[in-house]
Amino acid sequence: MPPAVAFEASGNELHLLYSPRDDDQWVQDKFARGDPLIIKGTFHLTRAHLVPSDEDEEEEQYPLRFRVATGRGRYFTFDPDVVQTGCPVLLDTKANPTWKWFSAERSVSILDVIAQLKPNRIVIGGSAADAIPIADYEKLVAQFPSPYELKRYTLARVASVVRDYVETPVDAEKLFQKYVDKRIDRKARNFRATFSKQDMRKYELLLQKLTQMLSEEDTYPESVWQEQILQIILLLNPKYILALDNVRVLGENGTKRFIDVLLIDASGNVDVIEIKKPFNKSIVTQALYRDNHIPLRELSGSVMQIEKYIYRLSRWGVSPFGIKEPPIFGT
Numbered sequence: 001m002p003p004a005v006a007f008e009a010s011g012n013e014l015h016l017l018y019s020p021r022d023d024d025q026w027v028q029d030k031f032a033r034g035d036p037l038i039i040k041g042t043f044h045l046t047r048a049h050l051v052p053s054d055e056d057e058e059e060e061q062y063p064l065r066f067r068v069a070t071g072r073g074r075y076f077t078f079d080p081d082v083v084q085t086g087c088p089v090l091l092d093t094k095a096n097p098t099w100k101w102f103s104a105e106r107s108v109s110i111l112d113v114i115a116q117l118k119p120n121r122i123v124i125g126g127s128a129a130d131a132i133p134i135a136d137y138e139k140l141v142a143q144f145p146s147p148y149e150l151k152r153y154t155l156a157r158v159a160s161v162v163r164d165y166v167e168t169p170v171d172a173e174k175l176f177q178k179y180v181d182k183r184i185d186r187k188a189r190n191f192r193a194t195f196s197k198q199d200m201r202k203y204e205l206l207l208q209k210l211t212q213m214l215s216e217e218d219t220y221p222e223s224v225w226q227e228q229i230l231q232i233i234l235l236l237n238p239k240y241i242l243a244l245d246n247v248r249v250l251g252e253n254g255t256k257r258f259i260d261v262l263l264i265d266a267s268g269n270v271d272v273i274e275i276k277k278p279f280n281k282s283i284v285t286q287a288l289y290r291d292n293h294i295p296l297r298e299l300s301g302s303v304m305q306i307e308k309y310i311y312r313l314s315r316w317g318v319s320p321f322g323i324k325e326p327p328i329f330g331t
Contacts, residue, residue: 005039005099006063012071014078014091015051016043019063027064040099041107043068043082074126085115085122092125095134104144143183152176206232226275230261233273239265249312259309272309274302 006017018039020027030037031047038044043066051065068083069076075090083089083102089111091097101124104110114122123131132140145153152175159172213220213228220228226245234240240263247259261273276298284293295303 007068007097007099008065009076009093010051013051013067014069014071014076016045016066016068017063018045018066024064040103040109042103042109042111044084045082049079049082075123075128083109083111085109085111087115087119088121090121090123090126090128090131092131092134095125097124101137101141104141105147108144110141110144149176149179149183152179202235206235226260229275230273233261233263237263239267240271241266249309257309257312270313272306272313274306276302 004019004021008015008017016039018027018037027037036044036046045066045068049066049068051067066082067079069078069091071077071093074093076093078089078091080088102110111122119130121130124137125131125134152172155172156176159168159170162168209228210232213225217225230243230245234243242264244262244264245260247262249257249259259272260275263271263273265271283299284295286293
């Protein structure tokens with residue numbers, strides 16, 4: 001059995017085809033009295049919207065054919081007297097609408113509900129910037145509240161007040177939420193993938209930059225080398241919020257020492273970094289000692305130097321006698 005309401009594109013027009021359950025005499029009587037034909041609470045039709053038969057313009061055709069929209073470019077624009085939403089309604093000419101696109105149960109106009117949000121216009125499908133994609137619009141139609149859902153919602157609202165005063169064995173709010181969760185099929189979008197691709201690109205660029213620097217080590221002064229390496233470190237470790245270079249600390253017997261880089265992270269902790277420019281000589285021995293390469297003096301000295309910096313930093317604070325130690329930073 002064909003649906004009572006269907007749509008058909010005819011040239012630059014969109015026609016609504018209406019097949020009354022019985023004959024259409026009662027429709028003609030309505031038009032004779034000057035009353036509009038309201039279909040599913042959405043489409044307001046008059047005799048002026050009727051499309052005459054090709055064979056005889058005086059004879060009406062069956063099913064009744066009404067002109068509800070006209071084409072302009074990529075879209076059909078609905079007659080404002082037909083939908084009566086208060087804003088323009090456009091439909092992609094390539095769409096295949098059914099009456100369920102526009103009317104919910106109990107003759108509720110879906111277009112009218114959307115219009116209550118006060119959009120400039122309602123655009124369904126197509127490539128317009130403000131268009132609702134067909135797939136999303138169909139999902140909206142499928143998830144439009146049913147009478148049963150409205151009944152559950154009403155009961156849940158009542159229960160939220162009554163349960164503060166009366167014991168209610170039925171958890172209406174839980175039942176409502178369970179129904180909504182079952183009916184609404186919406187999944188979380190994986191937007192992390194976009195940032196993961198950006199991170200991958202960042203790591204590739206950093207590796208490329210570091211490889212280039214190592215291949216051209218002789219062209220970098222030590223100060224420039226340290227600055228470049230520091231930028232790479234900060235990009236690889238976003239937890240650091242501040243980097244201080246050439247930080248002064250006091251050594252033994254009041255001597256002044258300078259930390260290459262002091263990194264401060266979001267938790268207030270600090271990390272000490274000593275940056276050394278690469279050189280042709282290896283940092284470990286070429287020969288093996290008990291199956292291990294032994295660190296050379298440059299590496300061992302750097303480790304010892306950092307250990308002393310950490311020791312001095314951890315010791316700087318309030319002395320047992322209430323005398324403050326010299327500040328870490330300064331000239």
